[in-house]
Each structure stands twice: as C-alpha cells, then as structure tokens.
Amino acid sequence: MAKKEVSNISGVLVKKEKEILDAWIKAQADLPAFQKGLITAKQLEEESSRFLKLLVKAVAGGNLEDITAPEYDEINKSLADLSTSRASIGFSPSETTNFILSLRQIFIRILQKEFDDRLDTLVNAGLVFADLLDKLAIVTFEAYVKGREEVIREQQKSMLELSTPVIQVWDEILILPLIGSVDSARAKQIMESLLESIVTTKSSMVIIDITGVPAVDTEVASRLLRTMQAARLMGAESILTGLSPQISQTIVHLGVDLSGFVTRASLRDGLELAFRKLKLKVTKAEG
Secondary structure, eight states: OOHHHHHHHHHHHHHTHHHHHHHHHHHHTTSHHHHTTSSOHHHHHHHHHHHHHHHHHHHTTTOSSOTTSGGGHHHHHHHHHHHHHHHHHTOOHHHHHHHHHHHHHHHHHHHHHHSTTOHHHHHHHHHHHHHHHHHHHHHHHHHHHHHHHHHHHHHHHHHHHHHSOOEEEETTEEEEEEESOOOHHHHHHHHHHHHHHHHHHTOSEEEEEEEEOOOOOHHHHHHHHHHHHHHHHTTOEEEEEOOOHHHHHHHHHHTOOOTTSEEESSHHHHHHHHHHHTTOOOOOOOO
C-alpha cells in the first residue's frame, strides 16, 4: 500500500472528523432499530464518537491492512462489545453491521469532495479505506453472531428453568409438574432442580406428575427412573402421578420396571398418599 494513500486517508479523517461524525450519526438515525427506540440518540452519538476516535488513532500508525495488529485491539474490542450489546437488545444482523458500512459510505462521499480533481488519488484512497471497513464489518458481524448465540443459550436456559418448576406444597412435600417432552437437556435440568429443592426444603416426599407429558417412550421412562433414584439417594421418596391408561399400557409394552416406585393415576391421589405417609390430615374447618 502506498504511503500516500495512507496519508490522504489519515489526513481526511483528522481534518473532517466532526463533519464525518455528524453525517454518520444522521445516516444511522434512519435505521429501524433507532426508530423503534432500541437505542437513544445519546447512545448512538457516544458509540459513534468513541469508535471514530479509535479509528483515527489506529489509522494514524499507517496500517490500514492488518486489523489483527496491536493498534486495532481497542477497535476490535469496541466492535465486539457493541455487537454483543446490540444482539441482546434486538438489533438485526444488518442493522448491527450497518454501523460500519454506513461509515464507509459517508467517508467515500467526503473523499469525493476532497479529491474531486484528482481521480487517481480518490480511487486509490477509496479502495483502501473501503477494504479496511469491510474487514471491520466482518468482525462486527462475527461478534454479533457470537453474542446472539449467547443470548439464545441464556434464553433456552431460562425456559428450561421455567418449564421445570419444583413447588413446595407442604412441609416436606414437593411437586414437580412436567409439561411437554422430556429431552436430555431438560431431564438434566429436572434432576438438578429437584435435588437442589430437596436439600433446600429438607423434603422427604416428591410427587412427579406427568399428566402434561404427551408421550412416554423408553428414553423418557429411563430419565424419570433416574430422577426418582437420585431423589431416593437424597432421602426423598418419589410418587409418580398422572399415568393415563395409554401411558400405562406403553410402559408395560416397553418393559419398563416401575415396581420399585409408588405410582398413582392422578396428582390428587399422589398428594393424598403423601399426606398419609407423613401422618398429615387435612380437614374442612367448621363454619
């Protein structure tokens, strides 16, 4: 790369920094994300100003090709933080990448004004700067994807926790109502939540209700058995409830052995049994 192009780009960035920043912010304000209120005008201005200053500083060193060099460390970190933040608040990939691409368009227009009488200088400097920002746009997109994946993982974790509530209905009695399919990830969450609750509440009875589980195959039955066995090791007896005639037939057909565990057809029956085992009695108050 000719030093002349680097000098031209660096010089224009320094000379026209305020003009570039103002035009860049205005261009970004047209984004749907800004219109929807995902980011405030103040945030947009602060992020743009911070990045532009970092870019001016990095380019001043004369390197416009290798963005893995130390002078670009702050820029790469800034883009990673920005992309992760925007992924978490609902920006689309194109809206996030546009942070860089819109700057490229603004700067090319500034270059045209500066070198309209020197076509070679305009073309060379424009190509060099466009290539640099294309590389930074890729960094932005990759960081966005990574940030979005992290957001999805956290959402999935939260959904698993919400879908496996362990409810203490009485002293020493826990109920775990299951709704939907039970895959390996959810089975792991079920066991962890249940065992933690047994320890926390010092419960001795656990009612696992599968009324809301649409189908039970060998794998699901095996996971339920392991959960009840783990509860037993923690000192809690398990009662499996919600066994419909269809599920009961399926379990028998599959040859799943539930003989070591107590089962009941309904949650009400299971709760009644738990009360009897703990020598508890619920009576209707007079009057």
